[in-house]
Amino acid sequence: MAITIALDAMGGDYGPQVVVPAALSVLLEIKDVTLILVGDHKSIYDLVIANKGVLNERLVIQHASQKVEMDELPSQALRSKKDSSMRVAINLIKSGKADACVSAGNTGALMATARFVLKTLPGIDRPAIVSTLPTVLGHCYVLDLGANVDSSAENLYQFALMGSVLASAIDNVPNPRVGLLNIGTELIKGNDQIKKAGQMLARSRLNYIGFVEGDDIYKGNTDVVVCDGFVGNVALKSSEGVARLVKHFLKESFNSNLLTKLMGFLTLPVLNKFRKKMDPRRYNGANLIGLNGVVIKSHGGADIMAFAHAIHIAIIETQKDVPKHISTHLEPWLTEGQVN
C-alpha cells in the first residue's frame, strides 16, 4: 500500500531545517511512502539540495505562501492564513492527495484548521490530542492532552472510546484497559463530570477498569488513560518537568568532584541506555484523534530524530486506518453508555 504524507515544512521552532532532513531520513528507511513538503518552495528546495536529497515521485514540494506563527491565535490563523503551509497540508488530506499530515506548528491553529477542513467523525463532538507515555512495561495512551478544557462527561466518554479503538488498532491489544483519571480515593472523588463519565463507562462495552490516579499512567496497569485536556496537559508537562529535574540532579551528583566525574564516565554506557529509555523524542508525535483523517502534531521544538518519529507515527496510523476503525467501532457504541 503506497502511502502519501503531507509535511508542514514551515511549522515548529526550526521549520524546514528540521523537517527536510527528517523527511530524507524517513525515505531512506521506508520504501513505499511519498512525502509532500509543504511551504516556501525556495527554502525547501535549497535545503533538499543542501542535504543531498533528490526531488522525485517520492519527494515532492507543494508551495504555500504563508506560515502560521507559533503564537498566533487559532481564529486569526483560520481566517487570514488560507495559504499557510499548515492549511495547505491539511487540504491535501481533504482532496485525497495525501493520507495524513504532520505538523510541528501552533497546536491551537492546527486543531482549529484540521477541525474546520476535515470535520469530526460522526458521533464525535470534539477531537482530542492523544499520545503515548512510557510505562514500566511499555506505553500507555493518554487523552486529552490539551485540545479541550471543561470536557463534559460525554466528551470524556468519547475520548475513552477513541483511545480504546486506537490502542486496539495500533498495538493489537484485543480489549484495552481504560482508566478514568481522578484524584486520590481518600479525597473528594472528583467532580460531577468525572462521576457521570465513570457511570457511562461502567455501562459500556469497553474494558473499563475504573478511576486511576496520576501515578497509574506510568505503572503499566492500564492501556488508555482518559482525562480533560487541562488536566492531561498539566500531567504531561509536570512529568516532563520531573524528568528534567531528575536528569539535572543526576548530572549534578556525577559532576560534584573528580572521582564522581570518573565514575560518571565509566558508567556512561549504562547511563546512555537509561537516557535512551527516557528520551522524549522516542515519544514525539501526538495524534489529533476524532477527525476525518490522520493529523499528527510534533513537538514544536522537535529535532530531526523526533520529527522523523512523528512521520513514522503518521505512516503507522495510515496503514492501520485509525479514523475508519473509529467510525466503524464507534457508531453502535456511542449511544449505549448514555446516562439519562
Next chain:
Amino acid sequence: MAITIALDAMGGDYGPQVVVPAALSVLLEIKDVTLILVGDHKSIYDLVIANKGVLNERLVIQHASQKVEMDELPSQALRSKKDSSMRVAINLIKSGKADACVSAGNTGALMATARFVLKTLPGIDRPAIVSTLPTVLGHCYVLDLGANVDSSAENLYQFALMGSVLASAIDNVPNPRVGLLNIGTELIKGNDQIKKAGQMLARSRLNYIGFVEGDDIYKGNTDVVVCDGFVGNVALKSSEGVARLVKHFLKESFNSNLLTKLMGFLTLPVLNKFRKKMDPRRYNGANLIGLNGVVIKSHGGADIMAFAHAIHIAIIETQKDVPKHISTHLEPWLTEGQVN
C-alpha cells in the same frame, strides 16, 4: 517558646508503629517541644516502652477510643467518630492545649474535621492543601493539592494569597513569585476561572508572574504555584509516577549484566546522593492552610523518618505562626483583587 504538638497516633497505614518512634526521634533532636500522642492508650504506651521512651512532661498520651478508617467517608467520620484520635487531636488545638496537630490519616476526613472544629480564617472560603516540591534551585509551594475540586476564581485568588504569605513567612522570601498553573500558551489558554483569577492577581499587590505550565513547578522560576485541587493532585501524583519510573529504568539499566552491576556498585555513593535529593520523605508533610490552627497532613504510607519530617514542619509553622500571618496580611488584600 515552648511548643505543643498533638499527633494522631492511630492515623496512616502504620498507626502508632510509625508515629511513636517518630515522636521519640523528634524529642531527641528538639528540646522545647511537647508531643501529645493521641489514640488507644495501651497500644501507644506499649510502643513507647518498646522503643525505650519515657512518658514525662514532654511526652504525653491522650486516650481516644475511636479511629477514622482510611476509606471512611468524611461525612461519616465527622458524624460518628467524635472520639477518634484525629478529632481529639484537632480538639486539642481548639481548646488551646496544643499549637498544632499532625495526622497521617484519611485526608478527606482530616480536612472536614479540621474545618468543622477550627473554622476557616476570616476571608477564606475554603482551606487548601499546600506542600513544597523540589526544584532545580530549592523548592516551590504548590496549592491546592486535592482539597477542592472546581475551584472558582475567588478560591484560586485566596490560594495565591495564602501561598504567598506562607512562602514569605517560612522561607523569608520578601516578595514571593506567584504563578497560576495553566496549559501551554499555544493552546486554548485555560478555562474561565483561570482567566478571571489571572485578572484578579494582576491587580493585586502580590508578585504575580502570570501563567505557568506544569514543568515550571520544577524549574525554580516561581515560589508559589496556584491551581485547582483536581489539577494539583494529578500533577503531584503524575510527578511521583515519573520519579518512580525513572528509578525503575535506572535500576534496570544497572542490573542488566554483571559488568553494569559492578558499575552500579562502584557508583553507589553517587547514586545514593542522587536518591537522597529525590527522596519524597524529605518533602513529607502537607499543610492544611486557611484554618484557625496549624494542621499538617503526613502521607498515609509515611515511615518513621517521613513522619518525623512532618512533625518538624508542624513545629516550624507554629514557630512562624503561619495562621496569624495569613489573617493579618489577608484582610486588607482580600477585597482589592475583586473583579466586578
